[in-house]
Amino acid sequence: MHGRPTWGSAAVTGMAGFAAGLLVAALLVAGHPAPKPADVVTPPTSTVPAVPVTVTASVPPATVTSVETSPPSTTTSVVEVTVTSTPTSTTPTSTAPVLPLTSGWRD
Numbered sequence: 001m002h003g004r005p006t007w008g009s010a011a012v013t014g015m016a017g018f019a020a021g022l023l024v025a026a027l028l029v030a031g032h033p034a035p036k037p038a039d040v041v042t043p044p045t046s047t048v049p050a051v052p053v054t055v056t057a058s059v060p061p062a063t064v065t066s067v068e069t070s071p072p073s074t075t076t077s078v079v080e081v082t083v084t085s086t087p088t089s090t091t092p093t094s095t096a097p098v099l100p101l102t103s104g105w106r107d
Contacts, residue, residue: 005013
């Protein structure tokens, strides 16, 4: 069979290449020695004697008892509106012929 490769042959070729890549990666990892574990270093501990601490407040806390607000202001305006109406026509202006109502079914 000559010509274009089929999807099946392309899939088999792809899986073979993937397997070969995994084999090469496994051989590369197997060829290196395992890394040495890092030395665990514990920091030295020391005990410090407790020292008394005194906190003083220089300003007592303030309390708000009242708030002054200005009274609301209102503005009154006078507006004049003139409405004019024009009579409208109630007769239809269409010149299309009126079609009779018929059913879509034919006997």
